[in-house]
Amino acid sequence: MxxxxxxxxxxxxxxxxxxxxxxGKDNPLHMEAGVALxxxxxxxxxxxxxxxDKSNAILICHALTGDQHVASPNxxxxxxxxxxxxxxxxxxxxxxxxxVICSNVLGGCLGSTGPATLNPATGAPYxxxxxxxxxxxxxxxxxxLVDHFGIDQLFAVVGGSMGGMQVLEWASSYPERVFAALPIxxxxxxxxxxxxxxxxxxxxxxxxxxxxxxxxLAAGTRPQKGLAVARMAAHITYLSEPALHRKFGRTLQDxxxxxxxxxxxxxxxxxxxxxxxxxxxxxxxxxxxxxTRAMDYFxxxxxxxxxxxxxxxxxxxxxxxxxxxxxxxxxxxxxxxVVHALNASGASVSFVEIETDxxxxxxxxxxxxMFGAVDGFLRSAARARGLAR
Amino acid sequence: MxxxxxxxxxxxxxxxxxxxxxxGKDNPLHMEAGVALxxxxxxxxxxxxxxxDKSNAILICHALTGDQHVASPNxxxxxxxxxxxxxxxxxxxxxxxxxVICSNVLGGCLGSTGPATLNPATGAPYxxxxxxxxxxxxxxxxxxLVDHFGIDQLFAVVGGSMGGMQVLEWASSYPERVFAALPIxxxxxxxxxxxxxxxxxxxxxxxxxxxxxxxxLAAGTRPQKGLAVARMAAHITYLSEPALHRKFGRTLQDxxxxxxxxxxxxxxxxxxxxxxxxxxxxxxxxxxxxxTRAMDYFxxxxxxxxxxxxxxxxxxxxxxxxxxxxxxxxxxxxxxxVVHALNASGASVSFVEIETDxxxxxxxxxxxxMFGAVDGFLRSAARARGLAR
Numbered sequence: 001m002x003x004x005x006x007x008x009x010x011x012x013x014x015x016x017x018x019x020x021x022x023x024g025k026d027n028p029l030h031m032e033a034g035v036a037l038x039x040x041x042x043x044x045x046x047x048x049x050x051x052x053d054k055s056n057a058i059l060i061c062h063a064l065t066g067d068q069h070v071a072s073p074n075x076x077x078x079x080x081x082x083x084x085x086x087x088x089x090x091x092x093x094x095x096x097x098x099x100v101i102c103s104n105v106l107g108g109c110l111g112s113t114g115p116a117t118l119n120p121a122t123g124a125p126y127x128x129x130x131x132x133x134x135x136x137x138x139x140x141x142x143x144x145l146v147d148h149f150g151i152d153q154l155f156a157v158v159g160g161s162m163g164g165m166q167v168l169e170w171a172s173s174y175p176e177r178v179f180a181a182l183p184i185x186x187x188x189x190x191x192x193x194x195x196x197x198x199x200x201x202x203x204x205x206x207x208x209x210x211x212x213x214x215x216x217l218a219a220g221t222r223p224q225k226g227l228a229v230a231r232m233a234a235h236i237t238y239l240s241e242p243a244l245h246r247k248f249g250r251t252l253q254d255x256x257x258x259x260x261x262x263x264x265x266x267x268x269x270x271x272x273x274x275x276x277x278x279x280x281x282x283x284x285x286x287x288x289x290x291x292t293r294a295m296d297y298f299x300x301x302x303x304x305x306x307x308x309x310x311x312x313x314x315x316x317x318x319x320x321x322x323x324x325x326x327x328x329x330x331x332x333x334x335x336x337x338v339v340h341a342l343n344a345s346g347a348s349v350s351f352v353e354i355e356t357d358x359x360x361x362x363x364x365x366x367x368x369x370m371f372g373a374v375d376g377f378l379r380s381a382a383r384a385r386g387l388a389r
Numbered sequence: 390m391x392x393x394x395x396x397x398x399x400x401x402x403x404x405x406x407x408x409x410x411x412x413g414k415d416n417p418l419h420m421e422a423g424v425a426l427x428x429x430x431x432x433x434x435x436x437x438x439x440x441x442d443k444s445n446a447i448l449i450c451h452a453l454t455g456d457q458h459v460a461s462p463n464x465x466x467x468x469x470x471x472x473x474x475x476x477x478x479x480x481x482x483x484x485x486x487x488x489v490i491c492s493n494v495l496g497g498c499l500g501s502t503g504p505a506t507l508n509p510a511t512g513a514p515y516x517x518x519x520x521x522x523x524x525x526x527x528x529x530x531x532x533x534l535v536d537h538f539g540i541d542q543l544f545a546v547v548g549g550s551m552g553g554m555q556v557l558e559w560a561s562s563y564p565e566r567v568f569a570a571l572p573i574x575x576x577x578x579x580x581x582x583x584x585x586x587x588x589x590x591x592x593x594x595x596x597x598x599x600x601x602x603x604x605x606l607a608a609g610t611r612p613q614k615g616l617a618v619a620r621m622a623a624h625i626t627y628l629s630e631p632a633l634h635r636k637f638g639r640t641l642q643d644x645x646x647x648x649x650x651x652x653x654x655x656x657x658x659x660x661x662x663x664x665x666x667x668x669x670x671x672x673x674x675x676x677x678x679x680x681t682r683a684m685d686y687f688x689x690x691x692x693x694x695x696x697x698x699x700x701x702x703x704x705x706x707x708x709x710x711x712x713x714x715x716x717x718x719x720x721x722x723x724x725x726x727v728v729h730a731l732n733a734s735g736a737s738v739s740f741v742e743i744e745t746d747x748x749x750x751x752x753x754x755x756x757x758x759m760f761g762a763v764d765g766f767l768r769s770a771a772r773a774r775g776l777a778r
Contacts, residue, residue, distance in 0.1 A: 033649040132649040192633040192657045193625065199658045200621045202651065203665070207614035209598055225596035233589045233622050236582065241717075244581040250688060258686055260422040260521040262591065262678060266685070268581045269588045276592070289651060296655070297647055299639060328630075 008076045009109065009282050016043040016104075016111025017075045018068065021148055029106070029141055033131035039120065042145050043111025044068050044103035047087065048095035054151045056387055058093060059142065060102040061159030061166035063364075064234075064291045065283055067110040070102040071095065076110070076282045085366050092375045097387070098155065105166075106141045107133040107290040115286035116217060127214035133290050135162070135298045139169045143177070153177050155385055156378060160184035160363035161330065162291065165298050168338065171319070172300060172311040180381035182374060184322040185363040187334030188308055188341070189299040194329060197237050198292035201230030205285050214286055227285045228276030235275045240326035240359035244268060301341075308341035318348040318384070320377035322363070322370055325353060329360040350377065397465045398498065398671050405432040405493075405500025406464045407457065410537055418495070418530055422520035428509065431534050432500025433457050433492035436476065437484035443540045445776055447482060448531065449491040450548030450555035452753075453623075453680045454672055456499040459491040460484065465499070465671045474755050481764045486776070487544065494555075495530045496522040496679040504675035505606060516603035522679050524551070524687045528558045532566070542566050544774055545767060549573035549752035550719065551680065554687050557727065560708070561689060561700040569770035571763060573711040574752040576723030577697055577730070578688040583718060586626050587681035590619030594674050603675055616674045617665030624664045629715035629748035633657060690730075697730035707737040707773070709766035711752070711759055714742060718749040739766065 020043045023029065028038035045068040050057060060070050060083065071087040073080055087093040087100055104112040107130070119126045146154060157170045157178050164186025171181040190198075205211055208226025212219045236244075248268040252258070255265065264270040304310035319342055323335040332353050342349045352373040356362050363370065382388050409432045412418065417427035434457040439446060449459050449472065460476040462469055476482040476489055493501040496519070508515045535543060546559045546567050553575025560570040579587075594600055597615025601608045625633075637657040641647070644654065653659040693699035708731055712724040721742050731738045741762040745751050752759065771777050 128651065132651075189639065191630065192637045192639065192655075193628075193630045195639070195655050196621075196625045196633065196657050196661055199653075199655075199661055200618060200625065203621060203662070204593055204596075204618045206651075207593075207618055208596065229589060229593045229596055229618065232585075232592060236585045236589065241580065241582045244585065248581045250578065250581065250584070250691070262517065262521075262595075262682065264588075266581075266584050266588075268585050272585055272588055273592070293651065302639070 009284070010116075012076050012111060013109045013114070013116050013284060018043060018045050018111070020044075020111055021145055023144060027144070029137065029144070031131050031137045032134045035131045037113070037131070040106065040113040040141070041111070042103045042106070042113075042141055044101060044145060045070065045072060047071050047100040048098055050099040050149060050151070054149070055153070055155060055385060056097065057099045057101060057146070057149070057151045057154050058156045058158060059146065059154050059170070060087065060093075060100060061142070061157065061163035062102060062105065063159070063161040063163045064295065065279070065288070066163065067108065068102045068104045069110075071100065082364060086371060086374065092371050093158070093378070101145070101149070103142055103145055105138045105291070107138070107287060107294065109284035109287035114284065115214070115290055116284050124215075125217045127217070127286055130290070132297070133294050135165045135169045135294055136173060136303075138294065139166050139173055142166070142170075143174060146177070153179055155387065156180040156182060156381065158182040158184075158374070161186055161360065162295050164330075165295065168300055169298075171315060171317045175312070175315045175317055178317045179385055180377070181317050181319045182322070182377060183319070183335075183338075184370070185324055185327050185330050185360055187330050188301060188311070188338045190296050191334070195296045197233060198296055200233050201292060202289050204229040204233065205289060211285065216285070222280070223285045224280040227280045227283070227288060230288060231279040232272045232276045235272060237329045238359055238361040240328065240357050242326060242357040243359055246357065308338065309344040312342055312345045312347055315342070315345055315347050318381055319350070320373065321349065321351045322373050323353050324358065324360070324362040325355050326357045327360040327362065398673070399505075401465050401500060402498045402503070402505050402673060407432060407434050407500065409433075409500055410534055412533060416533070418526065418533070420520050420526045421523045424520045426502070426520070429495065429502040429530070430500070431492045431495070431502075431530055433490060433534060434459065434461060436460050436489040437487050439488040439538060439540070443538070444542070444544060444774060445486065446488045446490060446535070446538070446540045446543050447545045447547060448535065448543050448559070449476065449482075449489060450531070450546065450552035451491060451494065452548070452550040452552045453684065454668070454677070455552065456497065457491045457493045458499075460489065471753060475760060475763065481760050482547070482767070490534070490538070492531055492534055494527045494680075496527070496676060496683065498673035498676040503673065504603070504679055505673050513604075514606045516606070516675055519679070521686070522683050524554045524558045524683055525562060525692075527683065528555050528562055531555070531559075532563060535566070542568055544776065545569040545571060545770065547571040547573075547763070550575055550749065551684050553719075554684065557689055558687075560704060560706045561693075564701070564704045564706055567706045568774055569766070570706050570708045571711070571766060572708070572724075572727075573759070574713055574716050574719050574749055576719050577690060577700070577727045579685050580723070584685045586622060587685055589622050590681060591678050593618040593622065594678060600674065605674065611669070612674045613669040616669045616672070616677060619677060620668040621661045621665045624661060626718045627748060627750040629717065629746050631715060631746040632748055635746065697727065698733040701731055701734040701736055704731070704734055704736050707770055708739070709762065710738065710740045711762050712740075712742050713747065713749070713751040714744050715746045716749040716751065
């Protein structure tokens with residue numbers, strides 16, 4: 001690690017600057033791996049105020065490397081919340097009207113129990129001794145947080161990518177507790193190609209000798225090079241080929257001509273290296289393994305005898321799916337499959353496919369059509385829920 | 390390296406079991422990097438016999454990790470030649486009729502001068518002291534090999550992927566020396582996304598501490614883990630999402646249920662790991678850096694004032710392009726761009742897009758439509774060249 005550099009990520013993982021909910025031995029999390037996890041904790045943020053009948057809560061679920069700081073500055077990077085353009089006072093998800101909850105997922109590295117947390121049984125960080133976490137485990141933990149607020153039914157559950165998987169799991173596991181569900185750029189399972197890219201990332205981390213079989217914190221190292229390579233590979237999948245062509249093409253980086261060497265001659269190389277380098281400052285390598293595994297394991301149909309419609313049988317939740325034309329990680333066809341299953345369950349579903357060349361990452365960007373879809377859906381749901389002003 | 394294991398790849402790189410052509414100090418290769426390389430050598434294979442007027446020679450150019458063993462067993466892996474289903478006696482590229490030449494490209498690791506070759510100036514392997522090699526450099530070296538056989542004009546130059554780039558470079562640099570050109574699954578430049586994937590691979594190699602800044606041979610190590618990760622990432626790009634879904638889907642590997650761990654639960658993970666592991670036994674990591682860089686640098690339009698049609702001005706070569714519908718590394722649009730440029734140059738061009746879900750790798754597979762296209766084009770060209778029986 002760099003000399004004299006304050007490891008803000010480690011500080012936040014250890015003692016988050018925001019609120020934390022502790023669950024003791026009397027309140028374990030029953031995990032899909034067959035283990036009861038206790039104690040454990042969830043770090044979270046809330047925005048706005050819960051109304052008297054507790055009917056205005058929106059749970060936002062974050063993506064693979066996201067966190068609870070959806071609408072307030074990230075304490076590690078100092079950057080604005082990751083959905084600050086969508087969530088806040090007078091924004092589309094209006095915190096003057098709604099009570100917004102966002103928790104760092106179980107297995108994360110910004111204050112919730114994860115592989116960097118000390119295992120009370122050993123006094124050392126869990127590393128790979130933490131059981132593999134599933135999307136359902138994340139959602140069960142979130143449900144315990146929602147219980148803590150005394151909220152029976154969430155007005156809405158919203159999220160993109162891995163956050164969208166959580167939305168689908170919420171609607172499937174707790175249909176009575178979700179009035180409206182808004183999964184964005186996601187699917188009901190991780191495809192073979194997506195598993196393949198995640199496996200490359202995991203192998204890159206594990207190939208780094210500083211990973212030490214997962215026990216790098218005890219060894220005083222971090223597998224930063226491996227994690228940077230993992231991030232670079234993943235980052236390509238978040239963008240579309242046309243957008244890469246438009247933004248970078250074959251443009252050279254601060255030079256007139258090719259250097260005939262292995263430096264970053266092309267802007268795209270420089271950009272990717274930057275993505276890798278900045279990521280390792282804010283993210284824990286083992287958490288990355290757990291998050292990718294959670295996505296790979298997600299398969300809502302398999303959890304219901306191979307029939308996706310069974311996952312939503314009799315649901316009264318209203319759904320709005322959003323997909324992006326150039327998203328090749330979660331193409332529209334993946335959303336459409338879930339929409340068809342919901343149609344087969346007789347559910348109320350709308351589906352918006354947005355024309356953009358910005359790829360999977362579009363869900364995190366200033367994407368007016370997405371904002372419009374979220375706005376329209378939430379307004380309509382709010383009226384139905386009696387929340388309209 | 391494994392104890393007691395014979396490093397066949399190193400033996401073949403050092404003293405190839407097939408023919409080698411040596412170029413002395415009086416016959417240097419003038420490289421695009423501005424350096425004259427001498428001495429250097431090319432390892433090659435030939436099949437069939439050159440006819441009396443030397444008009445029946447076909448040069449086959451290999452892809453990124455290919456080699457000269459196009460139609461005879463590979464001495465390292467023991468496997469059949471990489472295009473043995475297409476090239477051989479009574480095959481479509483019939484070695485009873487044609488004299489087939491295939492050389493290990495400059496920068497390769499199966500006997501031609503590459504980064505593992507001893508630098509006569511230092512007595513140590515070149516490592517990164519070898520100048521960066523371009524597709525044009527590879528083709529210039531091949532032209533010197535063709536000179537050695539006294540061949541003025543090749544009947545055909547054929548190749549896929551990086552081999553296809555060489556075909557285009559041949560047709561552009563030596564239009565009088567190429568009667569027919571058959572570029573498959575390729576393009577006139579490497580796209581931003583393709584550069585990005587290559588950069589991930591290079592960073593994976595360079596992140597491996599066993600890479601030693603490229604001097605791993607002197608250190609008695611090999612960056613096998615990094616190279617395996619690079620291969621895994623690249624391998625995903627050679628396949629298509631539908632083919633991965635068809636072949637692997639979410640099928641588990643030799644187990645009934647998920648293990649809730651980081652072993653290869655899914656077949657796709659096991660398959661990818663195998664691809665990585667077998668690759669490092671046959672390929673040199675620095676060669677991988679040089680080969681990927683050569684592809685990244687390739688931009689035939691940029692070499693001709695930004696106008697691709699200028700690259701083929703006045704050409705009399707007849708062309709046949711082959712692309713595959715599911716190839717997302719070199720999509721049909723890349724072939725079409727070159728075809729349009731050739732049309733603008735008034736060239737004779739045919740273009741076959743083949744419907745398949747096998748992705749970029751289709752050019753290496755038993756793909757009947759591709760075989761048909763190659764057969765038809767070569768027959769027609771042979772008649773035009775007076776080679777028909």
